[in-house]
Amino acid sequence: MKEFLSNLKFAWKFAKGERAKLIKYILCNICMIIISVIVPIISAQIIISLTDSLFQQLLFLAVILCLVEWSRNVFNRLSMYYSQVIYRETFISLQTELGKEIMRLETSVIDKHGSGVFIQRLTNDTSRLASVFNILNQYLSNILTDIGIFVAMFIINFWAFLYMLIVIVILFLLERKRTNLYNESDKKFRKENEKVSSFVGEIIRGIRDIKMLHAEDSFSKELHKQVEELNLERYEMNAVNRRYVFKSAMLRDLFDMGLIFLLVYLILEGGLVAANALVIHNYAVRVPNIVWSVGILLDSIKDFNLSCERVFNIMYGNEYKKERFGFKHLAKVHGDFCFSHVNFHYEESGEVLKDLSFQVHANETVAFVGKSGAGKSTIFSLLCKLYPVDSGVITIDGTDINDLDQESIRGNITVISQNPYIFHVSIKDNLRLMKSDITEKEMIKACKLACIHDFIMELPDGYDTIVGEGGVNLSGGQRQRLAIARAFLQKTEIILFDEATSSLDNETQKEIQKAINNLKKNYTILIIAHRLSTIINSDRILFIESGQVVAEGTHKQLLKNCLGYKELYEAELKDKV
Ligand code: ADP
Numbered sequence: 001m002k003e004f005l006s007n008l009k010f011a012w013k014f015a016k017g018e019r020a021k022l023i024k025y026i027l028c029n030i031c032m033i034i035i036s037v038i039v040p041i042i043s044a045q046i047i048i049s050l051t052d053s054l055f056q057q058l059l060f061l062a063v064i065l066c067l068v069e070w071s072r073n074v075f076n077r078l079s080m081y082y083s084q085v086i087y088r089e090t091f092i093s094l095q096t097e098l099g100k101e102i103m104r105l106e107t108s109v110i111d112k113h114g115s116g117v118f119i120q121r122l123t124n125d126t127s128r129l130a131s132v133f134n135i136l137n138q139y140l141s142n143i144l145t146d147i148g149i150f151v152a153m154f155i156i157n158f159w160a161f162l163y164m165l166i167v168i169v170i171l172f173l174l175e176r177k178r179t180n181l182y183n184e185s186d187k188k189f190r191k192e193n194e195k196v197s198s199f200v201g202e203i204i205r206g207i208r209d210i211k212m213l214h215a216e217d218s219f220s221k222e223l224h225k226q227v228e229e230l231n232l233e234r235y236e237m238n239a240v241n242r243r244y245v246f247k248s249a250m251l252r253d254l255f256d257m258g259l260i261f262l263l264v265y266l267i268l269e270g271g272l273v274a275a276n277a278l279v280i281h282n283y284a285v286r287v288p289n290i291v292w293s294v295g296i297l298l299d300s301i302k303d304f305n306l307s308c309e310r311v312f313n314i315m316y317g318n319e320y321k322k323e324r325f326g327f328k329h330l331a332k333v334h335g336d337f338c339f340s341h342v343n344f345h346y347e348e349s350g351e352v353l354k355d356l357s358f359q360v361h362a363n364e365t366v367a368f369v370g371k372s373g374a375g376k377s378t379i380f381s382l383l384c385k386l387y388p389v390d391s392g393v394i395t396i397d398g399t400d401i402n403d404l405d406q407e408s409i410r411g412n413i414t415v416i417s418q419n420p421y422i423f424h425v426s427i428k429d430n431l432r433l434m435k436s437d438i439t440e441k442e443m444i445k446a447c448k449l450a451c452i453h454d455f456i457m458e459l460p461d462g463y464d465t466i467v468g469e470g471g472v473n474l475s476g477g478q479r480q481r482l483a484i485a486r487a488f489l490q491k492t493e494i495i496l497f498d499e500a501t502s503s504l505d506n507e508t509q510k511e512i513q514k515a516i517n518n519l520k521k522n523y524t525i526l527i528i529a530h531r532l533s534t535i536i537n538s539d540r541i542l543f544i545e546s547g548q549v550v551a552e553g554t555h556k557q558l559l560k561n562c563l564g565y566k567e568l569y570e571a572e573l574k575d576k577v
Helices: 002-014 016-051 055-103 107-113 115-130 132-156 158-205 207-212 216-269 274-286 289-316 376-383 406-410 427-432 440-449 453-458 476-490 506-519 555-561 563-576
Strands: 337-345 351-360 365-369 391-396 413-416 494-498 524-528 540-545 548-553
Touching (some): 002 016, 002 055, 002 289, 016 132, 016 274, 055 289, 115 132, 115 158, 132 158, 207 216, 351 391, 351 548, 365 376, 376 494, 376 524, 413 476, 427 476, 440 453, 440 506, 506 524, 540 555, 548 555, 548 563, 555 563
Parallel strands (some): 365 524, 365 540, 494 524
Antiparallel strands (some): 337 391, 540 548
């Protein structure tokens, strides 16, 4: 209960904009509770008037009943409105806040847990959390209504009241058993659900590769297996409810028969008049609902606590580490940076970078060459501070990146990845995402420098052409050139360029080369080169082997001094022949 109250306090924080409505919502529900208790009493009075032939009184009571019911409808309508507004506002602020926290997580946390955990918590758990006020209000109102009815029953006849009390205790014990079983299944169900969400996310992201590998069958089989396991859990949860509903319905019918026997006995004994017996029977139909309402309320509280735990874990827990940045802000970055004795390993991997040291000067173009898995991409990730280093220091313009704020690091670096993400909007809007106030002239200039302008002009709608999801109707080379145009617009001092591994035709490669040459001298450029022809003109080439710089120099120097580089170069020449 203590846990529930502190969780409720947390949810209350997010409903702050709508607290006045919450109070009005509660008042509406109190009015509806009072009406629920009054209505059976008026109905009984109508029957008494009928049996006593007091027709004038009967008509008067009928009008009163109608007015009372109308007011119930009005309160009900208001209550629905308030409940929806409160839910909406709480949900929006909660989901936005959690979204922000997820974006602050360390990259290694996302690597480790997969996307499903976060999708589920951001969608389902926040929704459950936001609905707590409505659920509380709804079921507490039901319970209070039933208690009111129960008290009215006590006033009319003690024996009938006692009988119903015993019925409630029996049904309550049954319900407790159900809630415990249900909650066990619910926990397992949510875990399975996260697994399936992660897997579906991966299928969608990797759909192109799955198709190309013709692996649809094995993915379908795995999906089938996971969905089957998930639905087994769902089936278990439903089975628990099914069994309970059956047992309790059978018992309720039996108890109803018992009540009729008791009421007839009381009438025959002269302890009860027929009209009151009718009121008691009307009440009795409702009273066992109290058990159901209490059950659902307890379920909902447990459900709410579980959702809170899952959301809190991300927001405040130690398991989900947040990125940390310093406070120093660099208004203008020149583009010098340095790795000094950097060691790094990924979670669950051996050491990837070992005592790595190198320096890059502003406006220099430096290429990283080495076998796949040598640690080249890792260097880029560390420079953007996607992962914290194990030891050693990385500096930008002489300042340790651990002391810099987020803007000074990521706001000054543009990454052009192997397969840049192009959004499903027009080319113009793709470029505008980088700079909302971009002029037509700037856009064309950037595209010309990126050697993509001519291609765009050949498209049916030019710059207004919509490119497919993920830019699928652009080739790899075109995507990279569009990303280079974005980099021109971003005007960051440092550009990290991960050359596409897939072989590009000579023409495209030349265009990309031209685009990179246009960037040179005005930017600090780091290139991960998969084809040495791209980087022959770099100012410097660093040859990376097992996370260390084993040689550095110009192309010519490395050909002479570095056997590994020479072998790579010769292998590439052979491939071309
Ligand atoms: P390169 O870019 O030179 O091909 P990477 O920097 O991508 O090499 O990878 C270096 C090593 O780190 C590889 O052994 C790779 O398997 C491992 N690695 C890369 N990314 C991750 C990750 N997110 N989690 C665990 N290991 C990783």
